[in-house]
Amino acid sequence: MSSSLYRLGLRASHTPKRIILAWLGIIVLLGALAGAFGDRLSDEFAIPGTEAQQGLDNLETRFPEMSGTSGEMVFRTTDGSPIDSHRDEITAVMKEISTYKDVVAAPDPYGEHTKGVTSEDGTALMGSVQMDGGLGSYDPNSIEKIQKLASEHTGNGLEVIPSGWMLKDPSVPISITEALGVLAALIILAVSFRSLVAAFIPIVTALVGVGIAMLLMFAGTSILTVSSTAPTLAVMIGLAVGIDYSLFIVSRHIDQLRDGMAVDESIGRATATSGSAVVFAGMTVVIALIGLFITGIPFLTIMGVVSAIAVAANVAVALTLLPAILALLGERLRPKSARSSRTAQQADGPDHRSGSHAAKPARTPLREKWVRLITRVPALTLIVVLAATAALIIPAKDLRLALPDQGTEPVGSASRVGNDVVVEEFGEGYTAQILVTADIVNSTDPVGVVDELAARATKLDGVRTVQLATPNRGADMGVVVLIPEHGSSHPSTAKLVEDLRDHAAGWEKDLNISQVTVTGSTAAATDITARLSAALIPFGIFVVGLSLVLLAIVFRSIWVPIKAALGFLLSIGVAFGVSAMVFEYGWGADMLNIAATGPVISFMPIIVMGVLFGLAMDYEVFLVSRMREDFTHTRDAKGAITRGFTHSAPVVIAAALIMLFIFAAFVPESTFEVQPIALALAAGVFVDAFIVRMTLVPAVLALIGERAWHLPAWLDRLLPNMDVEGEGLATVLEHQAWTREHGRAVIRLNEVTAPLLSGTGTLGPISEHVRSGEIMLVTAPTADERDTFTLLSAGRLLPESGHVVIGNRIIPLETGAAQQNVLLTGEDPVGALTRHRPSDPTATAVVLPSLAALVEADGGVDALLSRTRQGSAAVIAADTDPAALLDQIDDLADVRILDLADLRTRPTDENAEVLA
Numbered sequence: 001m002s003s004s005l006y007r008l009g010l011r012a013s014h015t016p017k018r019i020i021l022a023w024l025g026i027i028v029l030l031g032a033l034a035g036a037f038g039d040r041l042s043d044e045f046a047i048p049g050t051e052a053q054q055g056l057d058n059l060e061t062r063f064p065e066m067s068g069t070s071g072e073m074v075f076r077t078t079d080g081s082p083i084d085s086h087r088d089e090i091t092a093v094m095k096e097i098s099t100y101k102d103v104v105a106a107p108d109p110y111g112e113h114t115k116g117v118t119s120e121d122g123t124a125l126m127g128s129v130q131m132d133g134g135l136g137s138y139d140p141n142s143i144e145k146i147q148k149l150a151s152e153h154t155g156n157g158l159e160v161i162p163s164g165w166m167l168k169d170p171s172v173p174i175s176i177t178e179a180l181g182v183l184a185a186l187i188i189l190a191v192s193f194r195s196l197v198a199a200f201i202p203i204v205t206a207l208v209g210v211g212i213a214m215l216l217m218f219a220g221t222s223i224l225t226v227s228s229t230a231p232t233l234a235v236m237i238g239l240a241v242g243i244d245y246s247l248f249i250v251s252r253h254i255d256q257l258r259d260g261m262a263v264d265e266s267i268g269r270a271t272a273t274s275g276s277a278v279v280f281a282g283m284t285v286v287i288a289l290i291g292l293f294i295t296g297i298p299f300l301t302i303m304g305v306v307s308a309i310a311v312a313a314n315v316a317v318a319l320t321l322l323p324a325i326l327a328l329l330g331e332r333l334r335p336k337s338a339r340s341s342r343t344a345q346q347a348d349g350p351d352h353r354s355g356s357h358a359a360k361p362a363r364t365p366l367r368e369k370w371v372r373l374i375t376r377v378p379a380l381t382l383i384v385v386l387a388a389t390a391a392l393i394i395p396a397k398d399l400r401l402a403l404p405d406q407g408t409e410p411v412g413s414a415s416r417v418g419n420d421v422v423v424e425e426f427g428e429g430y431t432a433q434i435l436v437t438a439d440i441v442n443s444t445d446p447v448g449v450v451d452e453l454a455a456r457a458t459k460l461d462g463v464r465t466v467q468l469a470t471p472n473r474g475a476d477m478g479v480v481v482l483i484p485e486h487g488s489s490h491p492s493t494a495k496l497v498e499d500l501r502d503h504a505a506g507w508e509k510d511l512n513i514s515q516v517t518v519t520g521s522t523a524a525a526t527d528i529t530a531r532l533s534a535a536l537i538p539f540g541i542f543v544v545g546l547s548l549v550l551l552a553i554v555f556r557s558i559w560v561p562i563k564a565a566l567g568f569l570l571s572i573g574v575a576f577g578v579s580a581m582v583f584e585y586g587w588g589a590d591m592l593n594i595a596a597t598g599p600v601i602s603f604m605p606i607i608v609m610g611v612l613f614g615l616a617m618d619y620e621v622f623l624v625s626r627m628r629e630d631f632t633h634t635r636d637a638k639g640a641i642t643r644g645f646t647h648s649a650p651v652v653i654a655a656a657l658i659m660l661f662i663f664a665a666f667v668p669e670s671t672f673e674v675q676p677i678a679l680a681l682a683a684g685v686f687v688d689a690f691i692v693r694m695t696l697v698p699a700v701l702a703l704i705g706e707r708a709w710h711l712p713a714w715l716d717r718l719l720p721n722m723d724v725e726g727e728g729l730a731t732v733l734e735h736q737a738w739t740r741e742h743g744r745a746v747i748r749l750n751e752v753t754a755p756l757l758s759g760t761g762t763l764g765p766i767s768e769h770v771r772s773g774e775i776m777l778v779t780a781p782t783a784d785e786r787d788t789f790t791l792l793s794a795g796r797l798l799p800e801s802g803h804v805v806i807g808n809r810i811i812p813l814e815t816g817a818a819q820q821n822v823l824l825t826g827e828d829p830v831g832a833l834t835r836h837r838p839s840d841p842t843a844t845a846v847v848l849p850s851l852a853a854l855v856e857a858d859g860g861v862d863a864l865l866s867r868t869r870q871g872s873a874a875v876i877a878a879d880t881d882p883a884a885l886l887d888q889i890d891d892l893a894d895v896r897i898l899d900l901a902d903l904r905t906r907p908t909d910e911n912a913e914v915l916a
Contacts, residue, residue: 002272002729003813005279009271009323013264016324023208023321030215038218047297050527051501055437055519059479063472065105066435066479069131069138070521071166073097073106073150074421076124079157083118083125086158093153093160094127100145102138105130117426117467124425131166143167147414163418165406165521178235181665185243185658192247192654193254198333201250205322206242209314210235216313217306229673230303232666236678237611238310240662241285244655245318248274248622250333251651253326257334267323272729275319277621282315284550285614291542292606295535297528300603304610311614367649371642374699381699385691386570392687393573395580401533402489402599403525405431408672410595423487429464432488435520436480436500438513446471449511450478456507457482462496478513481520488522489599497526529602539606543613544568553719554621555628556711563700563708564624567692568616574691575608575684579676592679593668600676607677612684615659619693622655623648627701628709637706641698649694656689731803731810745769745805746821746873747776747793747845752802754792758784763792763900765802770873772842773894775864777851777878777885780900786877787849789900793875794824794847807843822847823872829854833863842871852880861888868894 012019047053060067075090077083083090091108098106109116109127116127129146131138143166150160182203189199213234217226252274256266289311292304326333374381406419422430436457443449447470454469457480468481482500484493497518504516544565551561579600581587586597627644631637663685666678701708711719735748753764763785770776770793780786791797792804795811795818804811807821824847825832838844846867854860854876868874876885882897889895 002276003732003810004817005275005319006268006272006729006732008319009275010264010268012271012320012323013267013327016327019320019324020328023317027208027212027215030212030219033219034215037220037222047524047528047531049296050524050531051517052519052524052527055435055517056524058437058477058515058517059435059519062474062477063437063479065130065472067130069133069164069166071129071131071146071162071164072418072422073127073129073146074124074161074163074418074425075127076119076159076161076421076425077157078159080123081157082122084122089153089158090125090127093149096149097129097146100142102132102142103129104132117430119425126163126422126426126430129162129164129166138166161418161421162414163406163422164415167415167418168406168409176669178665178669181662182239184661184665188654188657188661189243189247192251192650194335195254195333197329198250198254201322201325201329202243202246205246205317205325206239206314208321209242209317210238210310212313212317213238213306213310216309224302225299226302226306227299229671230306232670232674233303233607233677234307234310236663236666236674236681237285237307238314240659241282241311241615242314242317243658243662244618245278245282245314246322247655247658248278248651249318249322250326251654254333254335263327263330263334267326269729270326271319271323272732277618277625278315278318280550280554280621281614281618282311284546284617285311285611287546288543288610288613291539291546291610294539294542295532295603295606297531297603300532300606303603303607307611365646367653368642368646370694371645371649371698374695375638375641375702378699378702381695382703385696385699389570389574389687389691392577393570394577395585396573396576397580398584399576399580399605400489400491400584400599401529401602401605403528403602404672405488405525408596408598410671416595427464427483427485428487428490429483429485430467432484432486432490432493432522433467433520434482434484434493434497434500434518434522436482437515437517437519438478438508438511439476439515440471440478440513441476442512442514446475446478449513450480452511453478453507453513453516454480454482456503457500460496460499460503462486462492462499484522488525493522494526494529497523525602532602532606536605536609540609543609547613547617550617551620552711552715555624555709556716556719557628557709558711558715559704559708560624560628560701563697563704564617564620567620567688567696568613570696571612571616571684571688571692572609574687575612575680576605578683579604579680582679583676592675594675595672601673604676604680608680608684611681612688615685616688616693619652619656619689620697623652623693623697624701631706631709635706637708638702641701645694645698652689652694656685659685659689731813735803735805735808735810742769743771744808745771746774746807746843747875748805749792749799750802750805752792752799752804754788754797754799756784756788757791757797760784762800763788764799766792766900768898770845770875770896772871772873773868775868775874775876775895777876777882777895777897778900779878779882779897783879785900786879789898790847790849790875790877793845794822795819796824806845807840821845824849826850826853828857830857830860830863833867838872841867844872846872846874848874848876849879851876851878851882851885855880855884855888861885865889 056067073094075083075086087110091110094106094108097103106129107114109125116125118125146162150162153160186199186203189202190196193199214231217231217234249270253266253270256269286308289304289308293301406415409416409419419431436453438453440446440449450469450471454466457463458466462485464483464485466480467483471478484496486492500518508514508516547565547568548561551564552558582589582592582594583597583600589597623645626648627640630644631640634640660682663678663682667675670678748769749766751765751767753762756763778786778789780789788797792799795804795806795815798812798815806818809818809821811818821843822845823832823836826849829848846864848854854864864874886895
């Protein structure tokens with residue numbers, strides 16, 4: 001992967017304006033699509049396959065007056081007089097509302113069959129309003145007219161307050177605090193890079209990635225239902241990871257410029273090394289977010305997909321647009337201290353100062369002191385960390401999950417004001433109605449059977465009263481609206497939903513009815529919470545299992561993945577514990593501008609697990625990969641920890657602080673759905689980066705020692721090589737250096753060993769090459785050796801060690817691309833050579849498994865020579881006397897014979913003499 005990214009970085013640096021224009025074109029195109037096809041967001045939480053959703057679907061078809069989004073109009077007197085004294089005005093207001101667009105029903109609360117709810121003291125009355133369609137799907141102007149009408153009739157002792165879900169605004173809330181988070185990130189970047197110009201680069205690229213994701217999302221709202229939480233979550237995650245991904249690459253680029261590397265070369269190498277880790281990190285986050293499909297909840301799956309698009313867009317931007325920007329800035333990013341020539345730096349010669357004026361030894365960096373401290377007695381570090389994190393994890397046991405109600409809306413918002421009035425005048429149960437529906441087609445007394453159903457439901461614990469009990473117009477379906485004692489997030493309300501369902505079968509039998517269903521928004525919220533809670537363990541297994549596999553691939557180790565996964569669990573536990581402290585205990589809730597304490601949004605745990613998993617693996621890769629790289633060169637386990645940590649810590653610290661500030665900035669002013677997610681991610685990032693990765697991980701590695709880097713041979717063979725650490729780049733650079741010294745080769749084998757096809761031995765090591773226009777005849781003591789070499793040269797057999805280069809593509813790093821540069825043919829060499837038309841003959845290899853088939857074919861040698869004169873190289877297995885070919889070629893300068901018996905190439909003129 002690193003070799004491909006290296007070429008990608010170089011290509012982007014050579015054509016920066018073209019890359020930037022391409023991205024601008026993509027933005028304009030997506031903007032046009034979003035403008036043409038974009039639709040409104042929706043906060044309607046649907047969950048197919050549940051009883052509540054089935055009931056809502058039945059209401060929509062058989063009792064449309066009870067479907068859609070509900071709301072209330074609360075009328076109360078301000079002078080303590082009876083509300084009935086304003087009867088005529090109340091009736092007129094409801095009649096006016098019933099004429100508005102998208103209002104299905106706004107019945108007179110004084111009607112014979114539609115009586116409203118009166119408060120206990122008789123000073124307040126509540127009537128119902130039913131909108132057409134789900135939340136956000138109706139005309140917002142109708143809500144504005146309702147609010148204006150309420151304002152006009154407030155006065156003269158009467159107050160009119162709209163309430164209910166119809167008031168909720170499904171727009172994307174963005175405030176100044178999010179901008180402050182970006183500003184904090186800019187300051188951290190400026191300090192890290194010591195350059196304001198460089199600091200702006202990650203900000204710009206992250207905004208581009210987020211912008212692309214938002215345009216894609218709005219373009220898709222015409223065919224998908226996207227909640228207002230989805231874009232907020234995507235912006236938060238996209239900004240955080242986008243800035244971090246660019247930070248990793250820019251930081252590596254500036255370090256290389258400081259060391260004197262050329263700009264283009266530095267861009268290519270930074271893209272190859274840090275870019276490889278960015279691809280890995282982005283891939284883990286994307287997989288975890290898309291993994292939300294495990295829940296089986298469509299709105300949550302779409303939420304994960306939107307966030308995954310934001311992450312993927314930022315990865316693409318970091319690998320293409322970022323190198324282009326770096327190329328345009330060129331030498332401006334090189335640190336000033338590195339701009340002067342080394343000759344000038346050395347002009348002063350050795351330091352001749354003496355006494356008190358002598359140069360002081362370099363100070364030990366604080367990060368080096370820290371890693372030495374925590375690895376001095378690693379067992380003690382382990383105990384302290386586990387004790388501290390355990391104290392923070394314990395409150396997680398009290399974390400409760402639920403869907404938000406109107407009481408969680410921001411203080412002062414229209415929906416929150418209405419909700420508080422309803423709770424104050426009528427009780428919190430009126431904000432959590434539960435609907436019980438039944439098929440009553442077999443009943444001869446529709447009204448009586450619905451009343452009896454309501455009477456039986458009322459006897460259950462947790463029911464305060466019956467607000468409505470009525471059959472539909474066709475008298476084939478009955479609906480009972482129950483008012484529970486408590487709100488929708490109270491445990492007793494969820495228990496009431498379960499009790500109603502437990503009694504449904506008995507009521508069907510006793511009352512001769514069928515399909516008794518407990519539904520409504522409260523029941524739906526209960527179903528969603530239950531399904532999400534049930535999905536936590538499978539999703540946790542998915543995430544942790546994925547981390548074990550991916551890290552084993554990256555680090556070629558067993559202990560490192562196990563340690564990383566356990567550390568991730570600690571971070572998740574702390575994230576949930578801190579959330580419980582704030583949202584359940586109320587600690588610091590006012591300071592953080594939390595609108596209400598209590599249960600957090602049901603999908604918070606699963607979202608946080610997915611996102612924090614990717615970030616944790618990100619820090620793990622950047623920190624531990626340096627340690628592994630040092631260990632592979634020095635075999636000094638403890639020293640590798642110190643040196644790797646000291647080198648990687650600054651970037652990880654900056655990345656974690658940026659994440660922390662970005663997530664924290666979304667806490668004060670976001671919706672209640674986003675606040676617990678942002679807080680949990682901020683807490684999780686802090687603990688994972690500074691406590692787990694930068695404290696616990698070095699201590700554990702010090703305890704394990706050299707065993708940390710061991711992987712059984714059988715497992716090593718099974719796992720693919722992702723080359724996340726950029727090891728493949730060394731191979732690319734080695735080949736470039738060889739090419740500069742020896743010239744270009746179409747096929748090159750460098751210290752290659754491979755198993756024989758028969759499985760009876762090994763061929764190699766072989767170091768050979770074939771240049772453009774050259775023919776290599778391969779002889780061997782056995783056909784097994786000859787065929788093995790032929791397939792190696794064609795890229796169809798992977799080497800055990802070493803690497804094969806075909807057309808400047810390296811195997812095993814770029815096997816697929818290398819194979820595209822090969823014409824491998826056997827039975828009909830003439831036809832194959834004639835039909836094959838490579839785009840670049842000088843980068844193409846012709847590999848023929850049989851010399852006999854070539855020389856025996858009419859025109860075979862001429863077809864081969866035609867191809868080599870165009871610049872192609874040829875490797876031919878000599879399964880017959882090579883003289884059969886050499887006799888047909890006048891010029892023997894371009895033919896060589898490789899004898900695998902002694903793995904050495906004899907000069908062409910000597911071959912001629914021997915064959916003569």
